[in-house]
Amino acid sequence: MRRVAIDQVPIAKVPPRVPPLTRFPNARRIYCRNHGSRQIFDLGNRTLYKFRPHKAGVYESDIHALIQATTDIPIPIIYNEWVTLEHNGAQIHHLIMEKVEGEPLHKVWVHLDRPSKERLALQLSGYLNELRRITSPSIRAFDGGPLHDEHGVLFDGRNSARGPFGDNQSLWLALTSHLQESPSGEIQQALINLRSIMPQGFPAVLTHADLHQGNILVHNRCISAIIDWEGAGFFPCWLEYVRYYPTSSSPEFEFEILVMRSMETYPVARRFMTILDALRGPEQWLVNWAIRELGC
Structure with a gap:
């Protein structure tokens, strides 16, 4: 495989019209860390919903897209990714992604x-x-x-x-x-x-x-x-x-x-x-x- 040099800029991300935990009220929380600031939910349809504090400029879907385009590394499909601004001014990063089979x-x-x-x-x-x-x-x-x-x-x-x-x-x-x-x-x-x-x-x-x-x-x-x-x-x-x-x-x-x-x-x-x-x-x-x- 040839060496790949890149210079990409993250694309705009849009939140879903209905929040994931509203759309899937039976979602099951499977991970909670840092006093609840990082959580993962199993939505029950082979997808996961994940949120965490946002890091400026870091969008996993852009990283995934490059890896999928240039390597054979197996990674989950990211279906949606967006950032929200909370009342306290904190930015929260959200992901809806594939639940990959495996342990x-x-x-x-x-x-x-x-x-x-x-x-x-x-x-x-x-x-x-x-x-x-x-x-x-x-x-x-x-x-x-x-x-x-x-x-x-x-x-x-x-x-x-x-x-x-x-x-x-x-x-x-x-x-x-x-x-x-x-x-x-x-x-x-x-x-x-x-x-x-x-x-x-x-x-x-x-x-x-x-x-x-x-x-x-x-x-x-x-x-x-x-x-x-x-x-x-x-x-x-x-x-x-x-x-x-x-x-x-x-x-x-x-x-x-x-x-x-x-x-x-x-x-x-x-x-x-x-x-x-x-x-x-x-x-x-x-x-x-x-x-x-x-x-x-």
């Missing part, structure tokens, strides 16, 4: 034989390789704006939005913004040494950024869908590898270890982010470890 991988993994486990790992690594062919010259959100880093996989802190970034230097300044203000001479020398091993992150690639076993659905021992693309964006080309790398070799990471065998590797990026996260963290012993790793 989350973590629920079925222990019941699978070795060949089935290896087949699933190969499937996922193949899908990730397809996703990597969708590129952007800048690190950014899907719509071209600041990159949302809900889970803090790249920047310092969760739920941040920064960028876009067109080169490694601007990305570096964002990654180390708090550290740059440190009065410590050791920290400043550590930054100089760390900058010298920073890997090239371009071209940026479309990255799921929240890929875990709960977001991988399995049916008949095959991946039936990869879900929850709201955090996707154009991240550094090495981010998915660093994010997905298992933290240990324990049995609970058996699937991830199998997937890593077929992924493009970025060991320098993994070392870079491990040291950076230690420097940015609150634990002084980790800061000291990072400084030693950098030869300061």
Whole structure:
């Protein structure tokens, strides 16, 4: 498959005339999180209704459309997507989407034989390789704006939005913004040494950024869908590898270890982010470890 570069703008979204929970009064709530701000309902007709806080410029249907047009990655069909403004000024994001047949991988993994486990790992690594062919010259959100880093996989802190970034230097300044203000001479020398091993992150690639076993659905021992693309964006080309790398070799990471065998590797990026996260963290012993790793 050829490498795909894109520059799309989200299309306008219109709410349905009748709210989903009014149209389907027997809908069953199957998910509730963050004090009710994130909920999913089974509407009973092989469709789901999902709502959550809105992120400016993030429309999953646009991301899905690109993935469906350029890859073989199985994802749910989104039938409708819109945003409402609540009385308190909050924007709420709504989705009506296909209910894909399948169970989350973590629920079925222990019941699978070795060949089935290896087949699933190969499937996922193949899908990730397809996703990597969708590129952007800048690190950014899907719509071209600041990159949302809900889970803090790249920047310092969760739920941040920064960028876009067109080169490694601007990305570096964002990654180390708090550290740059440190009065410590050791920290400043550590930054100089760390900058010298920073890997090239371009071209940026479309990255799921929240890929875990709960977001991988399995049916008949095959991946039936990869879900929850709201955090996707154009991240550094090495981010998915660093994010997905298992933290240990324990049995609970058996699937991830199998997937890593077929992924493009970025060991320098993994070392870079491990040291950076230690420097940015609150634990002084980790800061000291990072400084030693950098030869300061």
